[in-house]
Amino acid sequence: MNRFPSLDIFRGATVALMILVNNPGNWGQLFEPLAHAPWHGCTPTDLVFPFFLFAVGNAMSFVMPKLEQAGTAAVMKKVWKRVIIIFAIGLFLNWSPFIKWDGENLVFKYWVDPKNPESGIRIMGVLQRIALAYGFAAMAAYFLKIRGSAYLTVVILLGYWLVCILGNSADPYSLNGWFGTAIDKNILGVAHLYKGEGLPFDPEGLMSGFTPIAQVLFGYFVGHYIQSSGRSYEMLAKLLMAGVLLVASGYAWDFGFPINKKIWTSSYVLYTSGLATVILSVLLYLMEFKKASGWWVKFFDVFGKNPLFIFVLSGFLPRVIALFRWETGTDEAGKKLYTSALPWFYEHVCKPVSSNLKIGSFLYALVFLAFMWSLAYWMDKKKWYVKV
Numbered sequence: 001m002n003r004f005p006s007l008d009i010f011r012g013a014t015v016a017l018m019i020l021v022n023n024p025g026n027w028g029q030l031f032e033p034l035a036h037a038p039w040h041g042c043t044p045t046d047l048v049f050p051f052f053l054f055a056v057g058n059a060m061s062f063v064m065p066k067l068e069q070a071g072t073a074a075v076m077k078k079v080w081k082r083v084i085i086i087f088a089i090g091l092f093l094n095w096s097p098f099i100k101w102d103g104e105n106l107v108f109k110y111w112v113d114p115k116n117p118e119s120g121i122r123i124m125g126v127l128q129r130i131a132l133a134y135g136f137a138a139m140a141a142y143f144l145k146i147r148g149s150a151y152l153t154v155v156i157l158l159g160y161w162l163v164c165i166l167g168n169s170a171d172p173y174s175l176n177g178w179f180g181t182a183i184d185k186n187i188l189g190v191a192h193l194y195k196g197e198g199l200p201f202d203p204e205g206l207m208s209g210f211t212p213i214a215q216v217l218f219g220y221f222v223g224h225y226i227q228s229s230g231r232s233y234e235m236l237a238k239l240l241m242a243g244v245l246l247v248a249s250g251y252a253w254d255f256g257f258p259i260n261k262k263i264w265t266s267s268y269v270l271y272t273s274g275l276a277t278v279i280l281s282v283l284l285y286l287m288e289f290k291k292a293s294g295w296w297v298k299f300f301d302v303f304g305k306n307p308l309f310i311f312v313l314s315g316f317l318p319r320v321i322a323l324f325r326w327e328t329g330t331d332e333a334g335k336k337l338y339t340s341a342l343p344w345f346y347e348h349v350c351k352p353v354s355s356n357l358k359i360g361s362f363l364y365a366l367v368f369l370a371f372m373w374s375l376a377y378w379m380d381k382k383k384w385y386v387k388v
Helices: 005-022 045-070 072-095 126-167 180-188 211-229 233-254 266-289 295-305 307-321 341-353 357-381
Strands: 099-102 105-108 325-330 336-340
Touching: 005 045, 005 266, 005 295, 005 307, 005 357, 045 072, 045 126, 045 211, 045 266, 072 126, 072 307, 126 211, 126 266, 126 307, 211 233, 211 266, 233 266, 295 307, 295 357, 307 341, 307 357, 336 341, 341 357
Parallel strands: none
Antiparallel strands: 099 105, 325 336
């Protein structure tokens, strides 16, 4: 297989950034680039997830020729087995570690909380979106080929825009007006939706899950083009131009269909896919043409070797550690206060570094990232690679 190290580095860098932005010391103390846009708009943090989906499409372009040779039955089995496993891991991560502290007692985390029927285990999430987007994109790539997948991408992007307008022509793109929440509530149930916006709304819900398929397909198109064109400056120039055109198209569409991660708008897909293409073009130039190497290459390459395992572990480990707590005193009402290892590390090591609390919060994220890298590096040295 004709591998391009730059694609591996792109994937590894995306995983590293996902871990960094998901693990601050204090969610209330973030530098603006490390926080999601409140609603419309796009920060550097809002680029991480679509970049990963784009990287999934890149990787798919390398394995699809081999899958096609195996036949339809083998493709269906391999793709949907992978979809089910990744989706199940995401659900496991949402439910883990299956117990929680309720006052002084450890209690089981029920599928639906018996004390509050509108609270329960969230069904959707990052890994679940990755699984479904990959599955449907792989089916499109296999059955429709490049040309048919391109037509499907156009239909998805324009169709989603139309459905948003038809769903609520008066206020289609607001948190309260977006059509998808009502459908997600009916299908998934209020108890199983994300509540982080102050009301039941899932940014990885079912109705905003169509355009991520197009995101994966854009990555697939780019990966296929790189392989079919070979390493040439002409390929690089055309790729860079395509990325710039996608970014410009996303910006232009933003005037009528706002760039928005939380409802994954079509303009957001074009804009982020364009930026991913531009960045990948730069990496291709540095690594494939200029043969760049250095600490940054080795750093991101390690994350790219076990991307799914390291990402899952970065979410699972803090939840388990939080179960082991100790008493630190009482509040004004006499209620006992507790802490655990990671909050203690932030409060006593990272936070005192600066009067600017954002610096301490960022330092904690960097230390956590370094710890996860050390695990990934150790696994790489042992040649332990977790594949799904």
